[in-house]
Amino acid sequence: MFYSKVMILTIVFLIFFKVHTIICSDNEALVETQSGTIKGNQFTINETTINEYLGMPYAQPPIDDKRFQKPEAVVSTASPPIEAKTFKNSCIQGLVDMGYESKYFNNTKTNQSEDCLY
Secondary structure, three states: OHHHHHHHHHHHHHHHOOOOEEEEEOOEEEEEEOOEEEEEEEEEEOOEEEEEOOOOOOOOOOOHHHOOOOOOOOOOOOOOOEEOOOOOOEOOOOOOOOOOOOOOOOOOOOOEOOOOOO
């Protein structure tokens, strides 16, 4: 279920950035967008080729003087390609007793950072 939500968000992101072309080679998928080139993963499941883009930024990092301000759009880049092959940092969260174990809440084993707008 978690992966289906990620895939839906990925599709919405790609539509939002008006994907121009998709080029695939060597288990990598490259997408040209208005924000620059994005490099993701390519794999095949049941004879269906899937392009996967993880950890794509949707705003500039809210660090230093941008902390607690409105998010700013990602700056268009020509090169190098944006690496979107793995999940990035999660936002820093305070520890909350949820009353049950969860691998998604308060997981201190994942990298947490103020730079988490992915």
